[in-house]
Amino acid sequence: MTEEPAGGDLSRLRQLNAVAVLRELRGDQPLTLTELSKRTGLSRASTEDVARDLLGRGWLTEVAPASGSVGRPARRYRFNAGAGRLLGVDVGGHKVLALVTDLDGEVISQTRLEIDPEAGRRARLAALDRCVSKALTKASARGWAGTSARSGDGQIWATGVATTGLVDGTGKVMLSDSLPEWSGVDLAAHVRRLVPGPVRVENDCKLAALAETWRGVARYASDVVFLLAGLRTGAGLIIDGKLHRGFANWSGEIGALPAAGWQQAPQHLHRWLDQTPHPEGFERVFVAARAGDEGALAAVHDYVRDLAVGASALVLTLDPQLVVIGGGFSRSADVMVEPLRRELDRWCLRTPEIRVSAFADEGVALGAVRLALDEVESTITTGLRP
Amino acid sequence: MTEEPAGGDLSRLRQLNAVAVLRELRGDQPLTLTELSKRTGLSRASTEDVARDLLGRGWLTEVAPASGSVGRPARRYRFNAGAGRLLGVDVGGHKVLALVTDLDGEVISQTRLEIDPEAGRRARLAALDRCVSKALTKASARGWAGTSARSGDGQIWATGVATTGLVDGTGKVMLSDSLPEWSGVDLAAHVRRLVPGPVRVENDCKLAALAETWRGVARYASDVVFLLAGLRTGAGLIIDGKLHRGFANWSGEIGALPAAGWQQAPQHLHRWLDQTPHPEGFERVFVAARAGDEGALAAVHDYVRDLAVGASALVLTLDPQLVVIGGGFSRSADVMVEPLRRELDRWCLRTPEIRVSAFADEGVALGAVRLALDEVESTITTGLRP
Known part of the structure; x- marks a missing residue:
């Protein structure tokens, strides 16, 4: 990775450096600046620069230095999973289930609404709206252990939505033979009006399978x-x-x-x-x-x-x-x-x-969280969020 | 790739360098020493060294310099697909079909023997032996256009065998319900007695599918x-x-x-x-x-x-x-x-x-050739043949 801007776009370069640092910190271990510099190939000065910036944004947190180190212990950093939140929603036949999690996918709140399996499109979308709204209120009322409160914390960074039926690449339901009036619903567009950040929609069985390989059996x-x-x-x-x-x-x-x-x-x-x-x-x-x-x-x-x-x-x-x-x-x-x-x-x-x-009937919503996390990780890998 | 042996095993190092050069030359374009040195990251001296060695082994050939170049035209090299041969055999219900090809998979000879679908294990293996023997004789009687004859040319480097039924990882037929007395045949061991080099065995439908993605529709x-x-x-x-x-x-x-x-x-x-x-x-x-x-x-x-x-x-x-x-x-x-x-x-x-x-009924044998080629390519990628 080039470090010296050749008269070019400095902010873009800093962004690329930040991506490199974040990628290393997505692992389980906190890292020192020396370790980060070695792993990313950035100079010590650039690494410090990026770390300061990411700390300011709330994306990194400092953790206690490793005990038993000789001399002045080096500061260690880790990714702050509390910097943002993920929303995963399962729109099923009998229920809507919404999970709000941190950026590691740890569940912060869970909201479930029963709905009539015979409910039409409008009633089902209204139930979805209510469920998402409740979930967001509940999650923002709840703090994270170990994370300092900070403005912007707790914003939804990405949303995954699961639904029965065939879903196309844009998040529209192409065909559903089990939910009344459900074929043709542009679910992604609907949910984008409820939450900030990107929204992805996928078939429920696929997402439940994803949940099993992510955190399940x-x-x-x-x-x-x-x-x-x-x-x-x-x-x-x-x-x-x-x-x-x-x-x-x-x-x-x-x-x-x-x-x-x-x-x-x-x-x-x-x-x-x-x-x-x-x-x-x-x-x-x-x-x-x-x-x-x-x-x-x-x-x-x-x-x-x-x-x-x-x-x-x-x-x-x-x-x-x-x-x-x-x-x-x-x-x-x-x-x-x-x-x-x-x-x-x-x-x-x-x-x-x-x-x-x-997971019983919660696997689908958990898979929707994983879909949201995929979105965030691909953003981190390809460049920072604006 | 390290070039200077730190008091270590020189021949192993040269081997690794040779692998790097061969990998670059598996493409369609002949390359100059300068291009090879750039692509492999080896010094000019090491690249020349490796090229001389591989020319000596017959793995590279020199091609005419690019026309229209200014000054003394640079020599260009390409992989010599004629350095060795591949054998692909389809042991079917009604026939045994053997293809001998060069290391690019270009067919040199084709041999087909009809067999009685009711033939037992012994008769079928005997037909396989005859077919392979004929194919090898035919192929060695036939030269390659554009390739100088050289000792060792034309030796079978790897063999792929296709058969109906379920095949295990060692090349044994686990179960065949269409060929009489065929379950339990250790086909890999049998063919290893007929040809030099590694032998891999796979189910015929899988190999026909492989042939289609390789050279087919x-x-x-x-x-x-x-x-x-x-x-x-x-x-x-x-x-x-x-x-x-x-x-x-x-x-x-x-x-x-x-x-x-x-x-x-x-x-x-x-x-x-x-x-x-x-x-x-x-x-x-x-x-x-x-x-x-x-x-x-x-x-x-x-x-x-x-x-x-x-x-x-x-x-x-x-x-x-x-x-x-x-x-x-x-x-x-x-x-x-x-x-x-x-x-x-x-x-x-x-x-x-x-x-x-x-490919009609020749796709299976062509897939067996691809299996043999996979074997050769994995050898080239992981280290040279002894």
Whole structure:
């Protein structure tokens, strides 16, 4: 990295130097100026200059010097994850869930609003507005431990939004067959009116898969089939450590194929319940199955049998290291995993390890936070925020 | 790259320098010593030293100086693709096909032996031996244009072998349900007794997919579903520009799922033929369909309908940019592509572009050559051959 401006744009150069310093400080360890200078290749003077600037902006914090050092201990710096906040929102069928986190993705506040699954576009967007507004109020009322208050702290730097259905590259819902009047909603544009900073929108199953590789049970796996098992069935794919989106962002949609069995799968549970779908209603089937009710057990088995056909198609296609079960039904994984394993054994050449998500129905919102964090990190890597 | 040996191993250092020079010369352009020195970061003296050594080994050739240069024109060098040869072998149900190529993968000779599909392990391995032996004799009888003969020229540097069935990481056939007595064959060990150099073995569908991204109709696509349509149906996947192998190298096996329709697909053609499977037999159905025979057309349509279910499962899962049809039936793609497109339109959310392989049943062997070339290139990248 050039340090001497050749009669050029000094501020741009300082910006590039700042990016280099920030990149090094995104790791876990605080670093001294000497270490930073060595890692970035900047001179000691330039490093000090940049550090002073970033401290002034609140992006760095000074941490206590390492104990036991000889002579005057050197100051150490680390990235200030409290400098800004991230917002992750899951707009689902029955709920809107918003998470506000720091720049490391640590959750500061969580806000949940139940909504009627039959709600139309306007009512759903209004619920989204209320939920985001509540989340922001709650988060700004809450301080961070270990971070000095400072003007500008707590501003949302980036937002990730998860929704069911197919989402295009601009954040518009192309097609949703489960939410009424939802196809065509320009969700990114709508949320941009609510919060500052960039907004990215992505399909909920993809984001739940992302959450599992980020902080969940798939952290060290490079190829993962994630199954969202709930009122709807969906899939998200991690290939070679990365979220696989596909050419038009429409990957993981095996459920659209009738032969995959996912369209009729939840009907077996409905039949036992003999009522309209509702999360607690479904919970009842699993509770009854767990208690040994034969009808409920049969319903769960029929559900799993159909779920397993599509799941086997994914497994046979990709030969993943891991299958992760998430979504609302994953709370009842104890009655689902063994029958699922048996069905996969029946169809697959090699049944991968099956793990159950620890996030239940919060994984989608956490994946939306990860999407927001991706946005911030790409900004830090390519240049500072204006 | 360090140039001065600090009292250390001179030959290892020269080897590293040679690797750096070779890496630069794998491109299309011949380079002068000045250009090579600049690109590798080696001193002019070291570059000359390495070039002299590599010329002596026959790995470089000198090409005519660029015309129109002022003063004494500088010598230019390029990689000598004729320094060694690659062998690619396809051990199929009805044939063994061997290609001998130069180090750029240009085919020097091609040898094909028909075999009885019912042949057992011993007979098939004997056919493989005969085919490889013929191919080597043929290739060594044939010179290269533009390459001076030199001792050691023409030796096989690496071999790729393609076979149906599941192959493990050591080159052993784990499972083959189409070739008699084929499961358990240690194909890599067998071929190592026939040729010098490293031998790698891989599943035929995967290698045919690789050939398409290397030299075929999928050259500029990053996500590709390759369908091998022939007496058997199989798939190979290119994801993010790379062959996707899967955790245990068992990807693309959607055909094992009865719901995918591939197990019964060729039976519709059999029914029309009312005879045992044979490539020419199948060809007859397509010829009749092309001529408008209604029974043949119905058989082809039924075949395509079943093929499309599994193909749709792959497309819905991955959302690829491209579907490529290869294998023996791809010669009859003119009667297959339109019905296939209609069936994909029926099940898929987005039907990708469909292209037909130009390799017909030679793509698998070409992919085996690419596998051998991968081996040579990884050797050049990590260190020279002994």
